[in-house]
Amino acid sequence: xxxxxxxxxxxxSALLGRRNAPEPGHPxxxxxxxxxxxxxxxxxxxxxxxxxxxxxTGMAVGGYRLLRRMPSPERNAALTLWLGTSxxxxxxxxxxxxxxxxGPSTVxxxxxxxxxxxxxxxxxxxxxxxxxxxxxxxxxxxxxTVLANGVRRRNRGADQGSGGIALPRKxxxxx
Numbered sequence: 001x002x003x004x005x006x007x008x009x010x011x012x013s014a015l016l017g018r019r020n021a022p023e024p025g026h027p028x029x030x031x032x033x034x035x036x037x038x039x040x041x042x043x044x045x046x047x048x049x050x051x052x053x054x055x056x057t058g059m060a061v062g063g064y065r066l067l068r069r070m071p072s073p074e075r076n077a078a079l080t081l082w083l084g085t086s087x088x089x090x091x092x093x094x095x096x097x098x099x100x101x102x103g104p105s106t107v108x109x110x111x112x113x114x115x116x117x118x119x120x121x122x123x124x125x126x127x128x129x130x131x132x133x134x135x136x137x138x139x140x141x142x143x144x145t146v147l148a149n150g151v152r153r154r155n156r157g158a159d160q161g162s163g164g165i166a167l168p169r170k171x172x173x174x175x
Contacts, residue, residue: 005067013056013090021097029097039150055137059085062123062130074126081119082134085141088112102152109145116141 023030043051063082069075088111096105116138124131 001067005063013086021093032100033097036151037154039147039154041150042147051140055140056086056089058133059119059137062119062127062133065127065130065133066123069126072126074122078119078122078126078130081115081122085112085115085119085137088115096148102148102155106145106148106152109141109148113138113141113145 021029059082063079063086066075066078066082088108092105092108092112095101095108116134120131120134120138123134
């Protein structure tokens with residue numbers, strides 16, 4: 001049963017990620033994303049595709065370990081944080097890539113990061129390996145929050161009406 005739950009969580013996350021990915025199969029998302037002004041510390045696109053499955057799988061290992069423990073209020077709290085973090089990842093891709101909501105997606109990234117920290121702290125009291133398995137994703141979520149904020153700041157004034165891109169103002173002949 002634990003393996004089925006973990007497979008379902010990973011599968012749902014993969015489907016949402018695919019649905020919202022900036023890739024040639026989603027030309028409008030791809031075009032929008034690649035036109036955004038990004039911080040110099042933005043990793044190459046290939047890194048995102050490689051790192052997310054590894055990080056989420058690590059977190060899923062922690063979830064699996066917790067699911068196999070005897071039920072308790074603390075175990076349930078850790079599992080809720082694990083599931084919540086996993087769900088927020090999918091929700092973030094929807095906010096950022098599909099809705100172009102840079103401000104709300106930055107807030108969501110911070111919430112994911114906080115949930116990841118809370119997961120690690122709660123899981124550590126029950127199962128140290130489960131907590132350690134969540135550390136890489138939690139660290140990445142902290143970085144993702146900084147990155148999302150950097151994108152938001154560099155694209156101020158961007159909204160859904162402008163496709164989420166802060167386009168430069170046209171210069172008047174008097175300029």
